[in-house]
Amino acid sequence: MVDQIENSKSTALIAEDDAMIRELVALYLDRMGYQVLEASDGREAIDLIADQKEDHLKLIVTDLVMPKAGGAEVVQSARSSGKCDKILIISGFTEDLSFLEKTIKDGSAFLKKPFTFDDFAAKVEDLQKLAS
Secondary structure (H helix, E strand, C coil): CCCCCCCCCCEEEEECCCHHHHHHHHHHHHHCCCEEEEECCHHHHHHHHHHCCCCCEEEEEEECCCCCCCHHHHHHHHHHHCCCCCEEEEECCCCCHHHHHHHCCCCEEEEECCCCHHHHHHHHHHHHHCCC
16 A cells, blocks of 8 residues: 655645544654644634635544534534545444435545554545545
């Protein structure tokens, strides 16, 4: 699997309320060459998105279920602001597949927890191959 993405200075945001998973995903993103911003809940992620310059965020990885604001709100904020169109949604909760179908659109992907680095890297690579 790829160890580095093409642009080693790309910035990614991980929004995840579980500190262990957030740290692991941040490590994965760092290993792939991203500069990483971390948010411990959805509200913090939305604030970080709002603070970014247009086209600064190359990838957002967000948990679906978080306190203060969920992954759907994070996705909506990113899309409506135009700050990022590559979004990987991660969750262990997949009972509401109709919600996921509505949330996942072009430029987005879903990865069920738990996952390996290879699973994660493959999803990120697929997202990066999509035209901006």
